[in-house]
Amino acid sequence: MQVVKLSLKKANKIPIEADNVNPDNFAGKTAEEIKAISVWHGNGQFPLGDLFNVEVEGSDSVENTMIVFEGDVSRVKRIGQNMSAGEIEINGNVDMHCGFGMKGGKVVINGDADSWLGCEMTGGEIILNGNASYYVGSGYRGEACGMRGGKITINGNTKDYLGEHMCGGEILVKGNVGLLPAISNNGGKVVIEGNATMPASEMKNGTVIIKGEVSDLLPSYKEEGTEEVEGVTYRKFVGDVNVGGKGVLLIK
Amino acid sequence: MKIKANLISGRTANQGAHLEAKTHKGYFDACAYCELNSADLEKLGASEGDSLKVTTEFGEVVVFAKANGGNPDGLAFIPMGPWANAVLSPDTHGCGMPGFKGVPAEIEVTDEKPLDMKSLMKKYLED
């Protein structure tokens, strides 16, 4: 097991771009090597060690590498981007694009996450023990596919455009979501235990289950009886009719 | 008496005509007001020209009352400009655009007078 502990040397408003900070890039490296990794901060590049305190215990493979952030990293973007294995634990709030393009491994956030959590991820797991902002599990601007695989669990609330353009994988939100969850999705499964507004607009494929209140159901779904999932009976809606969709929207 | 209203902002011809004269009183007159329909003004006990305090989650601002029969009940309009922006939503909703329309507001009559542009901006420097 290799454990890399990172904490910010000083609070920052200008975000640090930590797209290099993942187990794939840290495994087997010494503290000195990790400190030398270059990251963007504003319009300049700096060695990681200039911005973070770095402690390394052990040396191991990617699968057995764990990165732990202590304290607030709410202005550190792209933590865990493209990671394929290993684990990241964040004990504080985290900035945008955490777990972007993630392929495997696990990210646990004990705090809130800013927008684009788990964007375009294809595998692995993200567990958020706080609230998320906009565009969880969505795609980059203009892309037809967002999240394609893996699982995101949000134990708090999240805001608009959850799972936008989702093509696969699973998202579970224990709290409420904002506007237009699962918009333009084409596969995958979204479960929302709290409330949602205008769900599943232009869904082509996929399943959306909402256990709380739904406001402003879009006038593009056909109601087709009921369906039972895990002992609970839901009203079943099929659509979006305007995209010839075969998506299933289950509402309590 | 307070009423709850849904606040929107937008362009007007007069605001547009003063875009390049924002230090003038004409700009103040063109932007430092809130339109409600006459039923809502009546509820407030306000007449055109009275001062109204508009309060939202994001701040408060004092503007003049103005009647507009085209507004449905509970819809308040302040022309785009620094007065409206004192109370509109800074949340960009993940897509860059602040909340310039559809901000829940409380409106009441006040004795305070609207601040002129420079005084309004000065408050930001003092913050």
Place this chain on the structure above:
Amino acid sequence: MSEILIKNASVCDPAQGINCETMDICIRDGKIVDSVSENAKVIDAEGKLTMAGGFDGHTHSAGKINVGRFINPNDARKNLVPGLSGQVARTEKTRAQVGYNTPNTYAIGYRYAKLGYTTICEAAIPLLAARHTHEEFKEIPILDKMGLSLFGSNWQVMEYIRDKEPEKLAAYIAWGLKASRGYGVKIVNPGGGEAWGWGKNVSGLYDPVPNFDVTPAEILMGLAEANERLQLPHSVHVHCNNLGKPGNYATTIETMKLFEKVKPSRDRQSLHVTHVQFNAYAGTSWRDFETGAPMVSDYINGANHLTFDLGQVIFGPAVTMTADGPVEYANSRMLHEKWSNQDIELEDASGVVPLFYSPKSFVNAVQWAIGLELALLVKDPWKIMFTTDSPNGGSFVNYPEAFTYLMSAKRREEVISGFSKMALDRMVLPGIDRELDFYELAVMTRSAQSKIYSRPEKGNLKAGSDADIAIYDILPGQIDPATEYQKVKKAFSGAAYTLKDGVVVVKDGEIEATPKGRIYWVNAKVPENIDSPMQKDLDLKFKKYYTVSKSNYMVEDMYLENPVEIGTEGVF
């Protein structure tokens, strides 16, 4: 005075019939000359294939491409051809670059230069929006540029043809070229743009255009007559009716036949048919869709009045952009894709739709094959310009990849091996064993263009020509392109040297310098007694129908950097 001596180059220059002979090339002040002094800077080109700079005769690189960029921000980060795509930070010499199919203007200039290309022809300039095209031209570094102006669904054009006013029509074309600073006459789906104004299309050469009482055939013949009357350097450049529809090869051949009676006014073709791949489809629907390339090639082999370009497909993402408005709408509905449309008042239509060519799709596989079939079945390479109709068939950065398809049957087999049986049944490519050599490739990528566009100073290495030169790190005699195609691709992907007007702009595949290129445009002279009544008709159009003033319509001189005005005398 600046002099360069390129020593011991392995020169391939079809215009002079030179086929990979070792020789020196001398350059003085940007031109190729017979000899230089001892003070000339020496470039050692021993063992290197040396050709005139490449000339892309049909590309969408300024104007409409901006819509493609706009609706596809996701293209900016695509890096499918490393070194020639993706995000690249600025350097002291170069501006920042992004994109693959729709790169920013700077990337277009740098990447063409890296491929050894030095001249491009933008395939579609809407007259009313011409200023925009020239604004983008200004920001494309290194390359010489020209553009073709759209006339195929223009009210004034259709009215003059309907009213049988050929002289006024020629005067209008001359004015339109001047207004848009265009180089030639482009006709896209003649009449179809006007029909699209009502959400309709024309179905073939003899389907009348709604409200204008002319047929596509009449538009083609009218414009060809005007083109030759004005003695323009290029022939009419035609995107045929029914593009992209199964069975359209018949319309294409019919269009070609129509031009047998057109007498060219200069030593060039009387018709150029563009991206024929998209217009050589047989079958009656997408279900029985198959190649029409053999029929089209047969006709072209027996004809001497026309040239064409390929519109070769490259597998992967592409962005279609064309003045053929109805085709783009149909694409977007069929493919469930984003759709941009821009109709231009009184003039034309246009659309932009991204798509993905997959070797697993039998239609896409057959499309890919048709482009190559055309290139290989047509015997005379001087009739062909190699293009992907970038980025319609795919981005120009894939040209080196496409060259390997032309030069190696083995490479083609590799690709074909991934096709379905159904796809193989619908193409003839597997039975073609022809492999192009470097000489033929040089014809299709630079020399034919020089002839087709009447630009004798381009596409060859004769004394007096522009010193636009590409030197590739590959030696024809010592490599077998049929088997060593990866080496061919590598060499063409990053020129050892590219010279533009005698300036080294690329060295070892990297940008060295970024001079500004020229803009070629045609000023065709029309007698006053014909021009002035035409202007009166035009005044009325502006007064009643246009939303801009006539005086604000013409592209002003300040938008042209290093303009080269090509004068021609109209025959009236």
Place this chain on the structure above:
Amino acid sequence: MPVIKDAVCSLCGSLCDDITVTVEDNKITKIENACILGHSKFVGMFEHDRIETPMIRKDGELVPVSYEEAIEAAAKILVNSKRTLSYGWCSTSCEAISGAIKLAEETGSLIDSTANVCHGPSALAAQEKGSPSASLGVIKNRADVIVFWGCNPVHAHPRHMSRYSSFSKGLFTEKGRKARTMTVIDVRKTDTAKLADKYVEIEQGSDLLLVTALRSIVNGHEDVVPETIAGVPKAEIIELAETLKNGKFVCIFFGMGVTQSRSKYKNGDAMASLISDLNQHTKAVMIGMRGHYNVTGFGQVATWETGFPMAIDFAKGYPYYNPGETGANDLLVREEPDAAIIAAADAGAHFPQKAVRHLARIPVIQIDPYANPTTELADVVIPSAIVGIEAEGTAYRMDAISLHMKKLIDSKFKTDEEIVKDLTVKVRELKRGA
């Protein structure tokens, strides 16, 4: 006395190019054809508060300095910044915009336009679904069904209806207003609504519900639409859908009522799909009513130079784009910028309080002809010539048609283009020195 014909009005996105201007003693004394906004622009400039000289804030007060001093002070701010926000560039020429983009690239800044608070969501919508549009003359000549959705041209684009839309006459619309059906969809009965054949009042923030209902009806799924939605009875929506389907040529003009309300760009996104669906029945297009006269130009220039229309972050040397992360307001609300350059736009007036509060905290460089709320916050103020009156240049109309703006009178002020160039030279000089 010189009379200049066909001058381009540089106020709103209609970019009227038929203005006749009379100039006497280097002053504009007469304006013909302009609307109230244009008139105010051309004539008002001699009455409004010009910034008379470059200024630098010292001890809280703006003190007059030379152009050289102001440029040097501005360049120092830029060179010392790790995250500059460059904002505005919409009431200026494409040439100045091009220079501003180059400066942003060289300084690793983030550059954004006024689309951030206007039609930015329309760009995001186009990136989802495309932009099915047409030049304005196509509407003039063909459109028999015109819808104004969440826009109020009587106020924002006063000549729009007479030059391009409702009242204009063209080849297939000889009867003008009589030949057209005009519908207004809005949350309150605006002055534009008062001119319409049909006014549909919707609940504020429910545009997406109405667009979706229209799509469902147009696509033959009337059954899924409830009796009332978006505050509009189903029968009224069906009638509207019929009007759209039965038109020969339909144009929906849309404004900030669509881009700024609840579901933001998803409204325009769905509207583009509605347009595509309508084309199964007739011909239909949509056009955004752009505000600043050259905000469209910023989008065009930025797109060809950087690949993106707005919100472009050059921090890493190449362009990166993601509104919501790289928009001017995103940055300010997160208090990221440590310096700002605001030109040809007025963030002080048009940004919400939280963003303005951050501007008040950081060094701000302003480039503008006129004093405005941003001036109150600025640390370096650089006055510029008025483009379209005192300086020539290119601008793009709301339908992406570009026009060349003439210079009508002489000015003692530097142009935006010159200022940006000088600033770039100075920045290079300081960087080399460092």
